[in-house]
Amino acid sequence: MNGTITEKPKRFDVANFLLRPFLAGILGFSIFLVVLALTKYLGSLLTNDVVFKIEGNDFFLAAIGFVLMSLIEILKNFRQE
Numbered sequence: 825m826n827g828t829i830t831e832k833p834k835r836f837d838v839a840n841f842l843l844r845p846f847l848a849g850i851l852g853f854s855i856f857l858v859v860l861a862l863t864k865y866l867g868s869l870l871t872n873d874v875v876f877k878i879e880g881n882d883f884f885l886a887a888i889g890f891v892l893m894s895l896i897e898i899l900k901n902f903r904q905e
Contacts, residue, residue, distance in 0.1 A: 845897040852893025857886040 860882050868876035 840901050841898070845894040848897040849890040849894035852889035852891075853886045856889030857882065860885060 861878060864874075864878065864882075865876050868874045
């Protein structure tokens, strides 16, 4: 038995599997929403035809940022080191 290396099984850590991905998702959502809002606002300043308003589709696009950032954090838990 000398020289054998055994790994302890990884236990489920709530912070790594739930909290960190959720917080990263909130960050991704807010970054996407701010970028969309700034783009629309600058577009309304540059042209007279465009009216600045945030619609439901903008929140849907920002939700894509939530999903992407959460997925990245979840997948970080399964990478090989």
